[in-house]
Amino acid sequence: MRLYTCCIDCRRDISFYENAKDRYALAIIRGQSFELICENCDKLSYYHVNQIRMDQNKAITLGILSLLIGCAMGLIYYFWPQLTRAPIVLVIWGLIGMLGVLFLIYQEITTKHKSQVVYFNRRIYR
The missing domain is CATH 1.10.287 (Helix Hairpins)
Structure with a gap:
């Protein structure tokens, strides 16, 4: 599934794909907080699983x-x-x-x- 969040600095969407049915499964796979790199500003930031949203693929x-x-x-x-x-x-x-x-x-x-x-x-x- 396509998961996304908003970059803290440039406010662009950061999207990634993971096979998780809910946030609990995502926390098991990636951890409660995990780092993502924004493709627009190349900044590495930590995001909590509650900041992640799912979008239709x-x-x-x-x-x-x-x-x-x-x-x-x-x-x-x-x-x-x-x-x-x-x-x-x-x-x-x-x-x-x-x-x-x-x-x-x-x-x-x-x-x-x-x-x-x-x-x-x-x-x-x-």
């Missing part, structure tokens, strides 16, 4: 979306001979159903990702 969302679109195109290509012989009403309903299922999968994954971001940002390490 757009690369994961785009990857899932492209995978589902590719899956839909692959299914249409595979079943094209059967689709051309079927009545048009069945073809339309089949395509709508397939796209609906793929959309529901996409929504479920993004909803889980958003709830994980909210869970991380609400939990405070004590």
